[in-house]
Amino acid sequence: MSEKWNKPIEVGFGVSGYRTVTGxxxxxxxxxDLWPKRxxxxxxxxxxxxxxxxxxxxxxxxxxxxxxAAAEEAELSTH
Numbered sequence: 001m002s003e004k005w006n007k008p009i010e011v012g013f014g015v016s017g018y019r020t021v022t023g024x025x026x027x028x029x030x031x032x033d034l035w036p037k038r039x040x041x042x043x044x045x046x047x048x049x050x051x052x053x054x055x056x057x058x059x060x061x062x063x064x065x066x067x068x069a070a071a072e073e074a075e076l077s078t079h
Contacts, residue, residue, distance in 0.1 A: 011030065012076055012077035035074065040073045042072070042073035043073065045070070046063070
């Protein structure tokens with residue numbers, strides 16, 4: 001659970017402000033608690049990738065790419 005991405009992602013949630021996501025565990029919290037659209041294909045892929053990264057089945061950077069794609073799908077700002 002302590003694996004971190006090489007570069008954190010700042011995700012904007014409108015009036016709720018930005019949230020810093022540092023790795024797949026943080027990403028799972030954001031996907032579960034803050035995500036505005038939980039039915040998109042990229043959302044599902046990101047959630048599955050983050051679970052796999054936490055379990056050590058895939059590289060954490062692969063989960064990061066899927067998380068960014070889900071943010072784009074949900075039209076959330078990132079930097």
